[in-house]
Amino acid sequence: MGETLHQEAGLLTPDDVKARREADDPHSPVVRFGADKPLRLDAGVDLRHLQVAYQTYGQPNADRTNAILVCHALTGDQHVASLNPVTGKPGWWETLVGPGKPIDTERFFIICANVLGGCMGTTGPSSTDPATGRPYGLEMPIVTIRDMVNAQAMLLDHLGIERLFCVAxxxxxxxxxxxxxxxxxxxxxxxxxxxxAARHSAQNIAFHEVGRQAVMADPDWCGGAYLAQGLAPHRGLAVARMAAHITYMSDQGLHRKFGRRLQDRVLPTFGFDADFQVESYLRHQGESFVQRFDANSYLYVTRAMDYFDLAADYDGVLANAFRGSKTRFCVASFTSDWLFTSADSRAIVHALNASGASVSYAEIESDKGHDAFLLEEPVLFDIARGFLDSAARAAGLPAAKVR
Amino acid sequence: MGETLHQEAGLLTPDDVKARREADDPHSPVVRFGADKPLRLDAGVDLRHLQVAYQTYGQPNADRTNAILVCHALTGDQHVASLNPVTGKPGWWETLVGPGKPIDTERFFIICANVLGGCMGTTGPSSTDPATGRPYGLEMPIVTIRDMVNAQAMLLDHLGIERLFCVAxxxxxxxxxxxxxxxxxxxxxxxxxxxxAARHSAQNIAFHEVGRQAVMADPDWCGGAYLAQGLAPHRGLAVARMAAHITYMSDQGLHRKFGRRLQDRVLPTFGFDADFQVESYLRHQGESFVQRFDANSYLYVTRAMDYFDLAADYDGVLANAFRGSKTRFCVASFTSDWLFTSADSRAIVHALNASGASVSYAEIESDKGHDAFLLEEPVLFDIARGFLDSAARAAGLPAAKVR
Structure with missing residues (x-):
């Protein structure tokens, strides 16, 4: 579709065109599953012509037992530990993943795939629907967290990874x-x-719904068909991102970082400009986000999180989800995270305990809110390193190099 | 302007027309101050032709010493304890204000005025600018909390109230x-x-900025001149209200009230309808709000809150704001309020203690979040009643009737 893309592009900015190309032809390896290998979705329909885009780091060992699957968050992607070709920024988890890092690329074979419903090469609403030759838009069926995981399992089968050393x-x-x-x-x-969390809370569903309504309120959303019309609901998506971004930080963190400090001025302007630094910061977050993320993907992936309630599939008892499991778990939360609270993590730990699984839990002191998991948090690094070293010994993998 | 309003209305709904009429000619008594009595604003300009709309309840005593001024919140109005003519709903604080209630209309003379910048009859952006004959829109100067208070002081002068028994x-x-x-x-x-709080926090400024950006992103906002064009940014304002409404409740309260329960259905629809009750509730909050509130007023009043930092006017020392004060204070907060936290209230109490003022403080256990102050909270009622009874005795006012 390379030739027709520019002709159709209309009001799309170069960034939109790039984003749309990324959906079908990303700067990543892709696996394309034929119509004979459909993915049966929780919504009850088959997704044919599934495409999964991924990145790998490090090398598999001889018996392919050293693989770690890294799963990304809402607006993340497969570029976990290398330059992101769309943003030009470092990978999103280079704090934790890399040579000599806790998720050590010299020791493990790390795989990260763009999620189903995303916009970085795995099938999502901005991908071309092979049945029509146009972007799916809202014709894309709703996907769930389980659908995402099943798509990853198909990728692992393709890569010949029977068993993962770790999922993180x-x-x-x-x-x-x-x-x-x-x-x-x-x-x-x-x-x-x-x-x-093992299920998305009412408050979190509420914040996601605000974001979706902001996108859908933008006339340039065009009922979801904006790509076909050469438009993009950038204003609505920026508002959605701004609201979400507040939930990724903590009250204390925002106070420490910005307080009530003014932006480039001594006195307030008595107007609606971004007088306060926190306003300017938020606006920047909104504006830069729309350059890299598809609005319909935002709807689909937030919806997948809303629908997540692991216990619901196990008679409402979370422990039943893990009954008889031999998997070793390490659960971590951050004290100032009010989006996914320590209480949410403790509920997981209680269920794992009740199911008899092996689990350790760390509640990490931090004022960085939910985003702490992406940031420089040495306690998290120490915990991850210790957990993986211990598990690697138990799995019969060679010990880490002494540095 | 009654005759021309309908001709100009264009795409305005009947509700918009009603709202606009409310701005100039509300269902309330109004005081109109002439050009010779301007209000000098913090922004450094004079507001001429100030109009203040208000309601009173109860009767002043002979020496007019029994007056209580009630100040409303962001989207409140002067209809504190009687049917709201716009919404048809009861007054917003009938839990606390009324015959025999803690703020007893049989005992006190209660005054509540629409704030400066509002849209219910006090001068605000939807009021007619006498200089042009058109709505002010963004020509209205920015107002502050102090400007609001100064406008109320002008009203009290007009009503012959020299000293308030209480401000609540x-x-x-x-x-x-x-x-x-x-x-x-x-x-x-x-x-x-x-x-x-004595100052608006970075997180709260951030939430307000999201709301303003949602309004301003709506093409029907028309750079603030929507009324002149017969439009109204209802979609953007609804998104702003939805985001704000989440901050008025608590995580626990939302969980208790809605949890993950679905709306009118047993199974999720795998779509973007309001599957969850909390989504439907939020959408309703957004939709009903835009029928009663002016979008530009939302910008102005949120901005006034953002600019509020009482200590800043007193060399950065909050205690200096109250030094030598003989006023008796009772401060109350709610444990689950994360918008105006108990820590915010304790900061006020510490400053009052440091200034030597008389103060009592109650932190009230509740899972209703910030909105608790508007709801059925018997502990708050008891505290308010006890505080006002004791202060009334000290002020030499007659004791409450025994009921």
């Missing part, structure tokens, strides 16, 4: 970790769910 | 209470600031 992720990535452990216990030696 | 209010109403006590200590015998 934060936030929505942590939801996928829990779903992996529940759906495929025999394929997961150990699991590291961070800053996450 | 929650949230932004509480900010006005604190400003009253600081600006006019000799006019305030006692003060009841509830669920408020």
């Amino acid at each position: 992720g934060g936030s929505m990535g942590g939801m996928q970790v829990l779903q992996w452990a529940a759906s495929y216990p025999e394929r997961v030696f150990c699991a590291l769910p961070i800053a996450t | 209010g929650g949230s932004m109403g509480g900010m006005q209470v604190l400003q009253w006590a600081a600006s006019y200590p000799e006019r305030v015998f006692c003060a009841l600031p509830i669920a408020t």
Whole structure:
């Protein structure tokens, strides 16, 4: 579709065109599953012509037992530990993943795939629907966290990875970790769910609904068909991102970082400009987000999180999701995270205890809120390193190099 | 302007027309101050032709010493204890204000005025600018909490109330209470600031900025001139209200009230309808709000709250705002209020203690979040009643009737 793209582009900015190209032809390896290998979705329909885009880091060992699947959060992608080709920024988890890092690329074979419903090469609403030759838009069926995990399982089958040494992720990535452990216990030696929950809370559904309404209120959303019309609901998506971004930080963190300090001025302007630094920061977050993320993907992926309630699939008893599991778990939360609270993590730990699973739990002191899992948090790094070293010994993997 | 209004109305709905009429000719008594009595604003300009709309309840005593000024919150109005003519609903604080209630209309003379910048009859952006004959829109100067209080002081002068027995209010109403006590200590015998703060936090500024951006992103906002064009940014304002409404409740309260329960259905629809009750509730909050509130007023009044930092006017030392004050204070907060936290209230109490003022403080256990101050909270009622009874005795007012 390379040739027709520019002709159709109309009011799309170069960034939109790039984003749309990324959906079908990303700067990543892709696996394309034929119509004979459909993905049966929780919504009850088959998704044919599934495409999964992914990145790998490090090398598999001879018997392919050293693989770690990293699952990304709402607006993350497969570029976990290398330059992101769309933003030009470092990978989103280079704090934790890399040579000599806790998730050590010299020791483990790390795989990260763009989630189903995303916009970075795995099938999502901005992908071309092979049946019509146009972007799916709202014709894309709703996907769930379990659907995302099943798509990842198809990727692993393709890569010849029968069993993962570890599945790790934060936030929505942590939801996928829990779903992996529940759906495929025999394929997961150990699991590291961070800053996450076994079900999305009413407050979190409410914030997501605000974001979706902001997108859908933008006339340029065009009922979801904006790409075909050469438009993009940038204003609505920026508002959605701004609201969400507040929930990723803590009251204390915002106070420490910005307080009531004014932006480039001594006195307030008595107007609606971004007088306060926190306003300017938020606006920047909104504006830069719309350059890299598809609005319909935002609707689909937030919806997948809303629908997540792991216990619901197990008679309402979360422990049943893990009954008999031999997977080793390490659960971590941050004290100032009010989006995925320590109480949410403790509920996971209680269920794991009740199911007889092996679990350790760390509540990490931090004022960085939910985003702490992405930031420089040495206690998290120490915990992840210790957990993975211990699990690697138990799995018969070679010890880490002494540095 | 009654005759021309309909001709100009264009795409305005009947509700918009009603709202606009409310701005100039509300269902309330109004005081109109002539050009010879301008209000000097913090922004450094004079507002001429100030109009203040208000309601009173009960009767002044012979020496007019039994007056209580009630200050309303962001989207409140003067209809504190009687049917609201716009919404057809009861007054917003009938839980606390009425015959035999803690703020007893059989005992006190209660005054409540629509705030400066509002849309219910006091001069605001939807009022007609006498200089042009058109709505002010963004030509209205920015107002502050102190400007609001100064406008109320002009109203009290007009009503012949030299000294208030009490000033009471929650949230932004509480900010006005604190400003009253600081600006006019000799006019305030006692003060009841509830669920408020002496300065707006970075997180709260951030949430307000999201709301303003949602309004301004709506093409029907028309750069603020929507009324002149017969439009109204209802979609943007509804999104702003939805985001704000989440901050008025608590995580626990939302969980208790809605949890993950679905709306009118047993199974999720796998779509973007309001599947969850909490989504349907939020959408309703957004839709009903836009029928009663002017979008530009929302910008102005949120901005006034953002600019509020009482200590800043007193060399950064909040205690200096109350130094030498003889006013009696009762401060109250709610444990689950994360918008105006108990820590915010304790900061007020510490400053009052440091200034040597008389103060009592109650932190009230509740899972209803910030909105608790508007709801059925018997502990608040008991505290308010006890505080006002005791202050009334000290002020030499007759004791309450035994019921």
